[in-house]
Amino acid sequence: MKKTILLTAVFLVCAALLFGAEGSDNSIVYRNIKVYKVYAHPDAYIIMYYTNSMDLGQVTVPTEWFKAGSGKGVLNTYKTPVTPYMTLQYTDGAFTKIILNMPLRRTDIAWETMNQTADTAAAKQKDTLKLE
Template identity: 90%
Template sequence: MKKTILLTAIFLVCAALLFGAEGVDNSVIYRNIKVYKVYAHPDAYIIMYYTNSMDLGQVTVPTEWFKSGSGKGVLNTYRTPVTPYMTLQYTDGAFSKIVLNMPLSRTDMAWETLNQTTDVGAAKQKDTLKLE
């Protein structure tokens, strides 16, 4: 009787592990990166971020990515105090999405506004995002 109960329990655990692992998708990876400052321009966001060695890196992202329906970017703004950060999503090893989490108020120290005449066209990335 005890052997039957023990064997049944082992069988159920093994079955749960096998069926549970079927739906797991390991091809999507997320990377959170702390943001120092974002320079807003009508054509692009220039994002200053902390690298792993606590140096500053810079990446330019088109504002088109954050428009509804593009699927490349999401801009989340919060009324409560938040430490700015971005989440990068990679699908099958390739960049697929950026989520920028920032304070709502554009007067916050994390936001700066660039002059509209500043040329950011040469630095914009069209299809993918590569960090320095």
């Protein structure tokens, strides 16, 4: 019985060291932010979000970030009711990815369509994301 407990303890310590070495990248940080509304435009998403003080902030994100293979953005949509939120990923303190979690139906109150003539030129030039 003592040998079994000792071998199990040694195995657990070895496994913890082995898997701990692979996942020890502490330079990636995630930040979840509640979204109020997203205005969809062919060139950009204008995201209205809640700040820490429950005020509203706004950020414009190019839609090309959400195209397959870009690596900058992911748009997750859900059939079930979901409170919209975005997750921002930072690597070594620099923005690397946005994950936007929204309801599937574009008729949901969290989605709004922006006039196609609206100016979103500023979003095309961004390579990073900075919140207000």
